[in-house]
Amino acid sequence: MKAIIEGKCPRCREGNMFLYPISNLRKFGAMHENCPHCGHRFEQEPGFYYGAMYVSYALSVGIFLATVFVLYVFVGDPSLETYIISISAVALLLYPFTFRYSRIIFTYVFGGVTYDPKKSK
Numbered sequence: 039m040k041a042i043i044e045g046k047c048p049r050c051r052e053g054n055m056f057l058y059p060i061s062n063l064r065k066f067g068a069m070h071e072n073c074p075h076c077g078h079r080f081e082q083e084p085g086f087y088y089g090a091m092y093v094s095y096a097l098s099v100g101i102f103l104a105t106v107f108v109l110y111v112f113v114g115d116p117s118l119e120t121y122i123i124s125i126s127a128v129a130l131l132l133y134p135f136t137f138r139y140s141r142i143i144f145t146y147v148f149g150g151v152t153y154d155p156k157k158s159k
Contacts, residue, residue, distance in 0.1 A: 045142050048151040050076035055142060066134040069141070076154075080145065087141055089148060094140035101132055 041051040053075030057068040072079050081087065105128045109116055145151070 042139075042142055042146055045138065047073040047076060047078055047080075048146050048149055049073065049078040049154050051153060052076070053078075055080060055145070056138065060134050060138060063134065067137055078151065082149065086149075087144065090140040090144035093144045093147075094136050097136045097140055098129065101128060101136070 041048070045055045047053040047055060050073060053070070053073035055069055055073075056066070057070055058065045060066050069080055071081070102125050105125050106121060109121060109124055113120070
């Protein structure tokens with residue numbers, strides 16, 4: 039779990055998958071082609087990360103539902119416009135998070151790569 043949260047390579051769990059920190063909003067999606075530590079190629083085939091869109095969709099639905107729940111509980115069933123504006127604002131603010139973690143989760147779950155302790159350290 040720690041390697042997923044930190045965005046580390048699925049093979050060695052040492053090298054970063056992304057070139058820049060998530061706080062760099064202009065380049066938050068730039069990835070290394072290969073792991074800087076073990077050399078594992080992150081995009082195993084052209085279009086590999088298209089599947090991450092399904093993970094992104096699931097993460098977005100969870101975020102939308104959580105936003106609706108928080109609004110309903112703390113505001114008391116606001117107007118439709120409030121729901122739409124709030125969900126849109128939260129979705130835009132969390133876009134870098136959903137983009138990155140959809141790719142990280144997709145790589146770990148569907149990448150077919152197993153942890154190799156010999157590749158780390």
